[in-house]
Amino acid sequence: MGTVLTVKNINVYYGAIHAIKGISFDVDRGEIVTLIGANGAGKSTTLHTVSGLLRSKTGDIEFLGESIAHTAAHKIVAKGISHVPEGRRIFQGLTVEENLQMGAFITKKDRIEHNLEYVYEQFPRLKERTRQIAGTLSGGEQQMLAMGRALMSDPELLMLDEPSMGLAPILVDQIFEIIQNLNKAGTTILLVEQNAQMALSVAHRAYVIETGKISLSGTGEELAKSDEVRKAYLGG
Amino acid sequence: MKLLTNLISGLSLGSVYAIIALGYTMVYGISKMLNFAHGDVIMIGGYMSFVMSVYLGMNAWLALLIAMFVCTCLGILIERLAYRPLRGTGSLAVLITAIGVSYFLQNVALLIWGANPKMFTSLFEGVQPIRLAGGSLTVTAESLFTIAANIIVMIVLTLFVNKTKAGKAMRAVSEDNGAAQLMGINVNQSISLTFAIGSGLAAVAGVLMCSAYPVLTPTTGAMPGIKAFTAAVFGGIGSIPGAMIGGLILGIIEIFARAYVSTELADAIVFACLIIVLLVKPTGLLGKKISEKV
CATH class of the missing domain: 3.40.50.300 (P-loop containing nucleotide triphosphate hydrolases)
Incomplete structure (x- = not known):
């Protein structure tokens, strides 16, 4: 290990x-x-x-x-190391796509496309909203964006x-399911x-x-x- | 026709304010500080261009490029030496430092070039004004070029912050410095770049302004600096289109007040308009409401 x-x-x-x-x-x-x-x-x-x-x-x-x-x-x-801070702290004035691009700020060009696909696969909701201003997303979507953004840099x-902060119970379940999926896919997680x-x-x-x-x-x-x-x- | 002539002068003056206001607004956006030395960078730009073209006999356009380069470096240097060490210490310390830098630049200019006004030669020396409508409407090359320069600067800058990686990073840092670092964005680099762009534009504004009003003294930058700051607040500080609209409106108000009300009262009227706008809309015309973090 x-x-x-x-x-x-x-x-x-x-x-x-x-x-x-x-x-x-x-x-x-x-x-x-x-x-x-x-x-x-x-x-x-x-x-x-x-x-x-x-x-x-x-x-x-x-x-x-x-x-x-x-x-x-x-x-x-x-x-x-990718850190999804408390309160999400997504870039409210940027679009969903731009937020993800910021997450890939240090990622090599040939990996960005691949990582973007992976993020959209994990969070299909984000794919429907690529051009939306991030500040207008719901709380759950903002949490997904924050996690997606963090995944764009291929974190170990x-x-x-x-x-789970401020989310409805059904969304909490969903987020935790995604956390387990990410872990199964090989990402180490500190929660x-x-x-x-x-x-x-x-x-x-x-x-x-x-x-x-x-x-x-x-x-x-x-x-x-x-x-x-x-x-x-x-x-x- | 007089109205149209005044409108064009207003747009031209307003364009200068807009270009200066960009420096204020971008720096405020990214580092939440008011760089009161910005006006004096304009003055240094004017002097640099003056030295290159008059003392060294250089082509006025080449002189402008050199002035831009010097001011860009000066902006980076000011941020590095005066503001960066104070980052995180509270806005009052930075504000006082900015005022200090402003006086420092003015006095350095006084030491080098003296208090006597220098006669600046226009970028368009010898170019005849364009006469339209049988000579009743006169447009100077300076006015036309200043307005065009403003439009070009706005387009290029808007594309830069919306389309390029470095520009998007600047917006990210403006929104949330800490989260930007977590993305791997070098915040110091982003702030340096902002100062570089703002100061380079200040040199352009300085040369354009001195081309239209060709007297250069160590305090040349002070009043336009304050007016442009007003324009930035007027339009909504932190907003790039706001700086442009604020600058243009301010320029037009100033020229109209001069032409139709009173030359002496023009400045008072400009600032009175600012107060009214802020009373009605405290964030300025295009200012963003600052969203509270939950």
Whole structure:
């Protein structure tokens, strides 16, 4: 299998606030790994640190055996990490197609066509709306666009931040099905979710983050059964 | 006929404002800062062209190209040295720095070229104005060329931001700097490119303006800079077509106010119109409503 991502003892601050307090975890090739935890626990901050938008004061982040802790965010994408940020953050004023083109910003020309087909295959809804301004899409379609955009760069590791946020239950099911399909097709996935039940049901392994620290870890199944997790995150 | 003559002068002046306003609006769009030194880049463009054509006897068009090149480099340099280190520190620090850069450029010009006005030679030295309708309508070559230049700049720029990869990247960075980085877009490069384009256009505006009003002093850029900034806000700051419409309307209002109301009050009327537009539509004519992130 081999390890794709290793995060070693990272500490992240927002000014004086110590948001991440020595988090370490790893993701193996082919896995779905999820980070669950309450609002403000530091899940999104962790993803932002991996993708280079935030910096850790200590420790190291290794991707495919190479340290990326000091690599600029726009270069980390080229190494094979795609980050779908919280709130989707698609380019609202650009068309669906232009958003996907931005996702392929660093992709080699001969791969773009292939990746575009793959994205349309996964998200047929997007294909019907290529010329539509992205800001006018529904919430679910925007989430699909954000994920499609991230797939345009051929990522080895796809990081998804709260893909279920604000979506109707039927759409949540659909999105999670797509996540599993992508994983089966070979993409390693690091998933951050508040919807712990959903996340644990698809994850191979999971980490629970509490106020900037990892409090528990195990397989998705183990954690779903654990009393602590059930009380705190699964409503008993 | 007087009306038509005034309209053409207004369009010509407005075209200069529009070209300058583009620099303000594009830079604001991408880095959310007001580059108050932009007006002084116009002045430097004027002086560069003056030095090349008068001191070195160069062809006026070649001088324009060199002025564009110098201003492009100057714009990149200003962003790199003065603004980039302050990115993320809050808009007030950047605003004050921009004002500082503005005074710095004016004083450098004062040091090199002195306070005495220089007589600028027009790009169209010796070209006769075109007389139409039995001589009652006179159109100068400067006016015609300025209006044409504005149209060309708008078309090229619109194609650039909508069709090219670098242009789309600029729009992406304008919308969401962080998400753009996650796409692999080098945000610094995009911002540099924006400053380069804006400053290159400032040189064009400077030369066109000095061709029509041929007096050059170190503060030449200040007033047109403020007016063009007004035009950008008028049209909706951040919007490229807005800059064009804002510039043209402002130019026409200014010339008409001068011709039919009062020369002294012209500027006051221009700014009064800005205030009225902002009261009615705070985002400017074509300004986008900033969508809140959920």
